Structure formats: C-alpha cells, structure tokens
Amino acid sequence: MTWRRLRPGETDHEALWLGVSLASLVIAWLWLRLGLPLPRCAFHDVSGCACPGCGTTRCVRLALGADFGGAFRINPLAFCALGAAAAYDAYAATVLALRLPRLRGDALPAWAGKAARIGAVTAIAANWVWLLWRGV
Amino acid sequence: MNWYYDQGGQRQGPVQEAELDRLLASGAITQATLVWCEGMANWAPLREARPAGGGGGENVPEGWIRCTATGRYFPPSQIVYLDGKPYSAEAKPGIVQGVMQGGMLPSGNESLRNGPAWEQRAELGFFPAIWQTIKGVLFDPARTFETMKREGGLGAPLGFAVLLSSVGGIAAIFYSVVLQLGTGTLLPPEARQTGMPFDPATMGIGLMVGLMVFMPLFVLIGTFIYAGIQHLSLMICSGAKQPFETTYRTYCYAAGATGIIQLVPFCGAYIAGIWALVALCIGLAKTHEIGVGRAVCAVLLPMVVCCVLVAVFFGAVMGIAMSAAGSR
Numbered sequence: 001m002t003w004r005r006l007r008p009g010e011t012d013h014e015a016l017w018l019g020v021s022l023a024s025l026v027i028a029w030l031w032l033r034l035g036l037p038l039p040r041c042a043f044h045d046v047s048g049c050a051c052p053g054c055g056t057t058r059c060v061r062l063a064l065g066a067d068f069g070g071a072f073r074i075n076p077l078a079f080c081a082l083g084a085a086a087a088y089d090a091y092a093a094t095v096l097a098l099r100l101p102r103l104r105g106d107a108l109p110a111w112a113g114k115a116a117r118i119g120a121v122t123a124i125a126a127n128w129v130w131l132l133w134r135g136v
Numbered sequence: 137m138n139w140y141y142d143q144g145g146q147r148q149g150p151v152q153e154a155e156l157d158r159l160l161a162s163g164a165i166t167q168a169t170l171v172w173c174e175g176m177a178n179w180a181p182l183r184e185a186r187p188a189g190g191g192g193g194e195n196v197p198e199g200w201i202r203c204t205a206t207g208r209y210f211p212p213s214q215i216v217y218l219d220g221k222p223y224s225a226e227a228k229p230g231i232v233q234g235v236m237q238g239g240m241l242p243s244g245n246e247s248l249r250n251g252p253a254w255e256q257r258a259e260l261g262f263f264p265a266i267w268q269t270i271k272g273v274l275f276d277p278a279r280t281f282e283t284m285k286r287e288g289g290l291g292a293p294l295g296f297a298v299l300l301s302s303v304g305g306i307a308a309i310f311y312s313v314v315l316q317l318g319t320g321t322l323l324p325p326e327a328r329q330t331g332m333p334f335d336p337a338t339m340g341i342g343l344m345v346g347l348m349v350f351m352p353l354f355v356l357i358g359t360f361i362y363a364g365i366q367h368l369s370l371m372i373c374s375g376a377k378q379p380f381e382t383t384y385r386t387y388c389y390a391a392g393a394t395g396i397i398q399l400v401p402f403c404g405a406y407i408a409g410i411w412a413l414v415a416l417c418i419g420l421a422k423t424h425e426i427g428v429g430r431a432v433c434a435v436l437l438p439m440v441v442c443c444v445l446v447a448v449f450f451g452a453v454m455g456i457a458m459s460a461a462g463s464r
Contacts, residue, residue: 007172007174007176008140008147008149008150008172009138009140009150009174009287009289010174011290011379011381013380016290016360017360017364020357020360020361020364023353023357024357024361027353027354027357052440113371113374116371117371117372117374120368120372121372
C-alpha cells in the first residue's frame with residue numbers, strides 16, 4: 001500500500017464512494033423518516049432461515065441509535081462493514097478536504113490478495129452461522 | 137489504453153495507441169516525448185514507456201507504427217488504416233478471416249475496444265446509439281462486451297443506465313399498479329386490518345409520483361453500490377483482472393440495456409432480471425477476460441450474500457407502489 005497523488009484520468013474513488021455513501025445515508029434517513037415499509041428478506045420468508053444479509057436493516061437502525069452492542073449482536077458482519085464504511089468516509093473526507101495523497105494498493109503481494117479472499121469468505125460464512133444460531 | 141503526452145510543457149490526451157502512433161509518424165511527437173498511461177508510476181520517454189512489441193525490448197526506428205492486430209512495429213509504407221486503426225500487411229490473413237467470419241476487424245487488442253455504440257453517440261446520433269447498444273447487449277452480448285472500452289470514464293455508461301433503467305423501473309411500477317388494481321389485491325391482509333406506519337391512504341398518489349421522480353436517483357446510487365459489490369465479489373473469486381471502472385462500465389451497459397425490457401407489461405421485470413444476470417455474466421467474462429464459470433460465481437455470490445439488497449429492495453418498491461395504488 002502506498003500514498004500517492006491521483007494520476008491523470010484515474011478514478012477518484014474517495015470522492016465517488018463518499019458521495020455514494022452520503023447519498024445512501026440521506027435516502028435511508030428519508031425512508032425511515034417517512035415511515036416507508038422496511039425490506040423483508042425473501043429467502044427468510046421462503047425458507048424460514050436467515051440469509052447472510054438478514055438483520056442488516058435492524059443493525060443499521062440500532063447503530064444509528066447508538067446501540068452498538070445490540071447492532072453487533074443482530075449482524076456482526078454488517079456492523080463491522082458499517083464501521084469500515086464510516087472509517088473510509090472519514091478518511092475520504094479528510095484527503096479530499098486537505099488535498100492529501102491517496103492510499104492505493106497498486107502492487108499488493110499475491111499472498112495478501114489470497115489472504116483477503118479467504119478472510120472475506122470465512123467472515124461471511126461465520127457470520128451466517130451466527131445468524132442461524134441466533135435465529136435472526 | 138489511454139495515453140497522455142507532453143507537448144510544450146502542457147499535458148495532452150488522452151489518446152489511444154493508434155493515435156499515438158499517428159502522432160509519432162507525423163512527427164508531432166518523438167520517441168523522446170514524455171508520456172504517461174495507467175500503471176506507470178511517473179512520466180517517461182515514449183521509447184521507455186512503450187517498448188516495441190508490447191515490452192519485447194526491440195529498438196523501434198523513428199516513425200515506425202504499431203500494428204493494431206500484431207502489436208509489432210512497421211514502417212509507414214507497410215501500414216494501412218482500417219476503421220481509423222493501423223494494420224500491417226503481416227496481419228492481413230487474420231483480418232480477412234475476422235471480417236469473413238464475424239463481419240468485424242479482429243479483436244484481442246485494447247485499441248480495438250471502442251464500443252458499445254453508446255460511446256459513439258456523437259457520431260451515430262442519440263437514438264441510433266441507444267438502439268444499437270440495446271440490441272448488441274441483448275442479442276450479441278459476447279461481441280458487444282468483447283469490443284467494449286474498458287476505460288473511458290464512468291459518465292457515459294452511467295447516463296445509459298440511469299436513462300434506460302429509470303424508464304424501465306417507472307414502467308414496471310405502473311404495470312404493477314394496473315395489475316393489482318385489476319385483480320383487487322392491492323394490500324396484504326395484515327396491512328388492511330391493522331394499519332401500518334406507512335399509510336397508503338394518505339400517501340398513495342404522492343408517493344407514487346415521488347418514487348417515479350426519484351427513480352433516476354435510486355438508479356444512480358444503485359449502479360455504484362451494486363457495481364461495487366460486484367467488483368468485490370469478483371475480487372473474492374479471483375476474477376478482478378481489470379479495475380473497478382471496467383466492472384462499473386460492464387454493469388451499467390448490462391443493467392441499462394436489460395432494464396428497458398421492463399417496458400414489456402407485467403412479466404417484463406422478471407425477464408429483465410434474468411436477462412441482466414446472463415448479460416452481466418457474459419460481460420464480466422469478456423471484459424475481465426476470465427472464464428464464464430468464474431464470472432457466474434462472481435455474479436451469483438452477491439445474490440446469495442446480499443439477497444436483502446437485490447430481491448427485497450425490489451419487492452419493497454413494488455410493495456409501496458401497490459400500496460400507494462390501493463389508496464385510490
């Protein structure tokens with residue numbers, strides 16, 4: 001991982017994902033504010049079992065209400081993803097505001113990529129087991 | 137591949153390989169001109185940045201031009217331009233075969249990726265470009281994505297996806313409401329009996345209009361979120377051979393072209409969903425140059441993991457539309 005300036009024509013991921021993140025937040029807030037129906041899980045309705053994404057909406061609502069423990073218990077992976085998104089947004093806002101170099105993984109070693117892949121699959125599977133065990 | 141070059145201290149570009157060759161042949165730039173492209177840490181003289189034969193290390197004589205098909209360099213006298221791109225006599229058998237078999241110049245080189253038609257809407261015209269792109273993605277996705285530009289910005293594909301998916305999405309809501317009005321099953325029984333925080337009696341028509349008005353915004357944000365998930369999924373499946381931009385462009389063209397199928401009354405949304413998956417699998421396989429099996433795994437992974445986002449959001453939108461219509 002290196003810190004460097006954007007190259008000509010390179011996608012500005014920080015601006016892009018910060019914008020998407022903020023827009024999603026505004027829409028989610030409006031959605032809840034208007035009392036619109038919350039999504040139901042088709043997989044859960046059909047099978048009676050939680051899907052790997054079940055509890056995400058409740059997790060977000062609890063986290064926004066500052067009940068971090070409850071949010072973590074509902075869906076640990078969604079809670080971690082929410083935290084990661086918040087950290088990335090803070091980083092993106094900082095580098096954009098201060099015009100700092102960006103963090104880029106131009107030449108990640110092969111083992112790092114493989115470890116990340118295995119880690120991601122393991123995390124999803126472990127989270128799913130947790131959801132099924134908890135009966136979310 | 138897009139190149140930038142230095143001219144009088146000013147950055148010029150981006151230009152494609154073929155254009156760079158033309159500039160070289162015309163003398164506008166030389167092998168000593170500083171250039172830069174994606175993947176380079178710093179600006180470097182052209183002779184170092186782009187060695188002959190794609191890195192073979194040949195010493196390219198001044199003014200020689202790179203053949204689009206073979207990647208080798210030839211004197212200008214041995215080069216002909218087809219569709220604006222330079223080809224050598226050596227490549228003639230392959231070109232003839234490609235034209236005879238597929239009706240197009242042989243691909244396999246980045247400079248041959250100049251599609252889809254939407255990217256040339258300035259020359260083709262707005263509606264012909266849309267039509268040709270839809271036709272290409274729906275009926276010949278392999279060739280369409282084989283020749284799709286993998287770089288070139290997010291704006292054009294975003295515009296395509298927002299335009300067509302919004303039209304399709306609005307039509308799907310409209311048809312759903314009409315269908316439910318006809319059958320008299322607008323609200324689920326529990327909503328009718330107990331009432332819900334969302335009260336269709338007071339929000340019906342306003343919400344319908346609001347959903348339709350904000351549909352482009354939903355599609356806009358949705359393209360980034362879904363393409364981002366798709367790219368992560370490709371990374372997990374070891375299939376992300378190109379940057380996010382390529383995945384995003386592929387997703388937008390696949391989703392946009394198939395999204396318009398929702399104009400077909402009642403069953404259009406279901407057909408569009410399935411067709412989009414097929415187009416996306418083929419598209420990712422062609423643009424990332426990975427096997428179809430790996431592309432299918434990458435496309436299905438978010439469906440399994442994020443079925444809430446994929447299936448239920450759509451269901452919620454339909455539910456709102458139906459509820460809204462039920463108030464009338």
